[in-house]
Amino acid sequence: MFLKRTKNPLFFFYRKKKKGIWWKMMLQHIGEQIRRLRNAHDWTQEQLAQRLNVSRSKVSKWENGEVLPDLQSIIDMSDLFRVSTDFLLGKHPTDEQLLQEVRLAYGTNDMSDEQLSVIRYMNEQPRLAKRLYALQALPTHKRKRLEEIVIKMIDEMIEALK
Known part of the structure; x- marks a missing residue:
């Protein structure tokens, strides 16, 4: 049986996983991240939808863990919220990755564990x-x-x- 074509490039990946607990947890996590970031910007679902050129009901479905955002929407949200797509999808950076980002941004190798902990906390x-x-x-x-x-x-x- 052929799978229906879709605009979502992740379609074939999640088609097989859709029923499992892993899938539900991922949808829930992404929805929580979107809601948390939207609330941090003091935006309504309608305001976020307008900024992303999608419907408010689509934003609601993302936040409630009913539907996975398409790849372009994930990229647009990461730009809009100024977070990485990894963060949006729930992949938190390792200490080494955080250190590398700080080194690149500030041109320094000096970073205490305390400073790294604060950066990690701010990301969360x-x-x-x-x-x-x-x-x-x-x-x-x-x-x-x-x-x-x-x-x-x-x-x-x-x-x-x-």
């Missing part, structure tokens, strides 16, 4: 990363005061949770 927390990015863009005199407040709040919360 896009909403927090977005806020920190906005903070670092403020003028220095405003940013320094806010940094002190945030540091004090974090220290107090950590102490209270001990």
Whole structure:
């Protein structure tokens, strides 16, 4: 029996796996990533759909783990959210890959385990990363005061949770 042709290049890959638990877990993970990233940008499903030129119902199906986004939509989302397709699909970078990216971006080989841990954490927390990015863009005199407040709040919360 011939398989129906489709625009989705991943069609033949997932056609056979569609019924398994692995498939359902992958769909669920990708949907959660899309929802998390969309919420981090404070967008509705409709706003994301408009940016990707797809229907809102398609975005809803992706987020609910009903349908896998086509390859072009995955690429478009990775560009739109400024994350790698690997991250969107659930493949998290190894420490060595993170170090390599830092070396390329900053031209340095010096990276402590603590700094690497913070980078990894920021990759996993896009909403927090977005806020920190906005903070670092403020003028220095405003940013320094806010940094002190945030540091004090974090220290107090950590102490209270001990």
